[in-house]
Amino acid sequence: MSEPSVCHKCNEVIQQRIITALGKTWHPEHFACKDCLLPITEATFNIQAGEPVCSDCFVKLYSGTCHGCKQPILERTIKAMEQSWHEECFVCNGPCKKPLVGTSFYERDGHPYCRTDFEQLFAARCAGCTLPITDNAIVALNAKWHRDCFKCKKCATPITASTFAVEENKPLCTECSG
Template identity: 80%
Template sequence: MSTPHSPQPPVYCHKCKQIIEQRIITALGQTWHPGHFACKDCEQPITDATFNIQDNEPVCTDCFVKNYSGTCFGCKQPIMERTIKAMEQSWHEECFLCNGPCKKPLAGTSFYERDGQPYCRVDYEQLFAIRCAGCDQPIIDNAIVALKAKWHRSCFKCKKCGTPITASTFAVEENQPMCKDCSG
């Protein structure tokens, strides 16, 4: 004895609320007549396999670029995927790079800003940090200020014997520090 098949419940279109009897589009957890699956902005049917979503409604690629996507500060092209927000700008992840010589990606890392451009720590220090009067390398922590210059603590030493000068008074010869023993 066979049991009769129970009829399938009707499927309704999300847009017009009418029963869909032929081809069905299923997207965004809803069902649609093919002509009703349309861009929420321009109202043209979406026929591409890929589309964008805004306010849980479909948006065609053209309208998404025109109305919703940001423009990458780095390459000036529309951002269609993950956006990096940094320095009050939007960036493609692959365009948010150190502006220094290394050009390393900076997404997800700490960075320094100078004149509206991002820099990694190493390039920032090499390009912009104050240089030590003793070794000419960047000073990134505490410095000694003496003789109209800044010095690493370890670089502020007697020009004759090389002993670090830690006293508050010292002698000067040819604009270089000298310890009391060498100056006497």
């Protein structure tokens, strides 16, 4: 004969309906939220410190608020940039809106960006080709240049010497300036 079930809350034998949860048995009226103390009647509940918590108390007391949509987070939480996010809300703030979970990202003004959008939106632009500069730049003529774009305006040879001439704010190699 099996051992009678005892209620985790009142330690009395359970004669009628039984609730089994968290590895314990309960009278239905004693399976209650640890915070509001009301019986939990929903099919789903949350757990805090090993005790059951109703959905209302969980949202009020334990769930974070998503930095993206400002709604409670009831499932997996993404922690990034000192904020909490729903997995589906942690996306690039640029035009692509790609998910950023599990990838590297860039931060600007409290918003996450994928590398491509970050470079397109915020990287310095080359004075020669106007594309973003994502590595070392040459700074000359009050502008930034890709190494390959800093070339003679006449012969299009890259200027690698530390001296060059200037014509209409464009570089000239020493051969073309003479």
